[in-house]
Amino acid sequence: MLSSPTPIALSPDLYGHAEVVAPLDNPPEDSLRAMSSSNPPPLHLTADMRRLSTPWPICLMRAEQLAERRLAEGKVLDPACGSGMQLFAYCARLRRPGIGIEIDSDAALLAAANGRRIADVHGDTWVDDSNVLVGDGLDAAAAIASVRANGRIISVLHVDPARPRDAQRHSLDEMEPPLSRLLSVWSPYLAEGPAGPGLIIDLSPRLSEEHMLEVEQLLHSSWPDAPLTWEWVSTGHGRIDRLTVWFGSAADPRCDARILRLLANGEVYCLGGSSDCPVAEIGAPPREGEWLTIVDTALVAAGLHDEWIERALPRKSEHRWLRSEGRRPLLLSSAEPRMHDPEVDAFVASTGKVAGRVKRPPTVANIDSLLVTIRSAYLSKLTLRCSLDPDEQPNIQRELDRAMRIYPRGRRGFLVDLPTDDGINWFVCVEPDGSTSR
Ligand SMILES: C[S@@+](CC[C@H](N)C(=O)[O-])C[C@H]1O[C@@H](n2cnc3c(N)ncnc32)[C@H](O)[C@@H]1O
Incomplete structure (x- = not known):
């Protein structure tokens, strides 16, 4: 367990240090236009962050989806925020402050700088009340105390946990921080909207159907009637890139399954609906002209x-x-x-x-x-x-x-x-x- 979490304010004073750790690719002057998928904000990303972070057009599309939901009042929390890209895309679109927690102090500093960079492009009052904490995302009580708050202040909890590079089982216990512990430590701080708390949880894209059911059972054991939407992200290379469960106030009650297809030009197509019966294969070979x-x-x-x-x-x-x-x-x-x-x-x-x-x-x-x-x-x-x-x-x-x-x-x-x-x-x-x- 780390000592008490250290909050970092989202300040331009961080840019100098961030530039040393991970220099910007694109100069900020070119990007001071409205936030769009073809115009990502300048961000400080290490090579690992580039590999692990959600592509910017998907961050934005998810923020749009979340903006359509009726959420409780409160902040957006990412207890394993990495680069902060997804967290602060939500904050910018929802105009709500955020709390990021990151166990790696360099990554936390970059996340805070990135939050500020996103606010520079899409600035708002949310930035002054947002923080990145260097600490353990499982130490919820200490995190809440360090931002001088108490009670149910979290309207959306989004987490994209770390997974081992050589993951074999693609099971829930490979996630860091682990999902069941995250839910139990953060539950006392979750504000509930009309359909329950707002939860968005990234999982291994190769999670089996049994493990998906396990996730559903875990969530429904605490909030039995809350809606749930599964989301698949594809870049069209023959494999699933991301699998996410949207739950409670964050779920779309009209659809239990949704695909975000990211094209090479940054456009994202969304297909949503009710999951059909599994496909039945019929083996007879194709004929010419079909x-x-x-x-x-x-x-x-x-x-x-x-x-x-x-x-x-x-x-x-x-x-x-x-x-x-x-x-x-x-x-x-x-x-x-x-x-x-x-x-x-x-x-x-x-x-x-x-x-x-x-x-x-x-x-x-x-x-x-x-x-x-x-x-x-x-x-x-x-x-x-x-x-x-x-x-x-x-x-x-x-x-x-x-x-x-x-x-x-x-x-x-x-x-x-x-x-x-x-x-x-x-x-x-x-x-x-x-x-x-x-
Ligand atoms: C998959 S990355 C998150 C990527 C992030 N969504 C982004 O857009 O950059 C997972 C992050 O969780 C952090 N992490 C792992 N265990 C943690 C813990 N117990 N508390 C806080 N952060 C943790 C890792 O250091 C890593 O940066």
């Missing part, structure tokens, strides 16, 4: 696939799932998905019309037989979107690219693998004109 679509992993994990399909496919189109697990969930449909709709496109990794089937695996030695199918589909580029040895994949892709350079005017396509009656087969798909492969 459409194969690799969808965002988060879509199936969140159970929002039916909601998306309604938007993505014409009413009369038939569809079935060929694969629901892993990095490349695969949807087969009789019609082309409506890729011109940005909210459809945001959740698609690749889509294309099936043009041929290959029975031999794509290896450097087998490229000639693959080229026969590629040529008959008039392709100038084929991206490998199948399971391959990660060391071999770049070599095969390079050889393919070299062999296909002689057809510069062709279409783009991709290759997926699927089990069939005679073992794994590989399907060549042709992307629609004008598509941009991710």
Whole structure:
């Protein structure tokens, strides 16, 4: 246990020291404009903070979501605040003061400087009443005393706990500080809105369904009727980037599942609704002319696939799932998905019309037989979107690219693998004109 927490005020006097620990990337003069996802404030971030912190557009989108909720009066608390980015994005949007607690004194100093930097861009009265404490986020009583407060002063508790880099079990007890202890020590200080306290808890993105249930039970054991929204964040690389539970006054009572899809240009698409039944896979292999679509992993994990399909496919189109697990969930449909709709496109990794089937695996030695199918589909580029040895994949892709350079005017396509009656087969798909492969 640390000695009593030391509060740091959010003051410009911190900038000199912060600049030594982690210099700003972008000069502040360029950023003194309204807070937006394309215009992040200048922040002091160490390499570890860059790796661990929530991307700025997601911080902002979450702050927007929180601003829509009816919260109790009070401050925003982050008892493991790291860079302070997410905490002070909430404070700036809600115009409420915040308390950050950070066990690492250098990180705490940077968080306080970052709070002030965010206030410089989006200044308000919240900053004078905000603090970062160097201390243990589990020592709630000492933290509250150190800011000379008492009682239920916390309207929102957000925590993104540290997790070991080599986490194996992705279980709750790997989180630091641990969730159950955090809840028990902070409960006496949580102000309750109409739907209970406001809690936002980041968890391991690979948490199993059992562990998710464990989180729900833990929260509902203290506040049985409070609403709960699960949120998945995806950057579209075939894995979930973040998994968060929004609870009580912070939850959206209209949806129990929500996905935030962060695009490379910083735009964030939000899809929310009621979680559907799990996907049922139907194994019969695709036929030529049907459409194969690799969808965002988060879509199936969140159970929002039916909601998306309604938007993505014409009413009369038939569809079935060929694969629901892993990095490349695969949807087969009789019609082309409506890729011109940005909210459809945001959740698609690749889509294309099936043009041929290959029975031999794509290896450097087998490229000639693959080229026969590629040529008959008039392709100038084929991206490998199948399971391959990660060391071999770049070599095969390079050889393919070299062999296909002689057809510069062709279409783009991709290759997926699927089990069939005679073992794994590989399907060549042709992307629609004008598509941009991710
Ligand atoms: C995943 S990072 C938080 C990232 C933060 N959300 C951001 O946007 O930068 C977790 C942080 O918790 C801090 N931490 C771990 N245990 C703690 C404790 N008992 N009390 C306070 N901070 C703690 C770590 O030092 C680390 O900076």
